[in-house]
Amino acid sequence: MYGVTPALIYFAEGDHRVNMSSDTTVGPKNHFTVIASLTFKTNIRTYGPFGATGDTAFKTDVGKILGFFGRSGGCLDCIGVFIARHAIVHS
Numbered sequence: 001m002y003g004v005t006p007a008l009i010y011f012a013e014g015d016h017r018v019n020m021s022s023d024t025t026v027g028p029k030n031h032f033t034v035i036a037s038l039t040f041k042t043n044i045r046t047y048g049p050f051g052a053t054g055d056t057a058f059k060t061d062v063g064k065i066l067g068f069f070g071r072s073g074g075c076l077d078c079i080g081v082f083i084a085r086h087a088i089v090h091s
Contacts, residue, residue: 007050015042017065020081023054034075 019041036054040047064084071078
């Protein structure tokens, strides 16, 4: 997220990250697509949005989020999530 002041997010005890949404936009450098904003929704509340509204929205809604990974240089241009797998129990 270009030009945004860094922020620490402290999730409440018992919070489980269940959804992440974002807006993307064309970045100010080299005209690559970058992450413009991030919002995190948990089983308790919503955190964000952090950043500015972009042109294209996307959302993860596939299960419990365990962690995040991403890539950045001057701007955050890639973000992904690690999702919890459901255990399969055989009798």
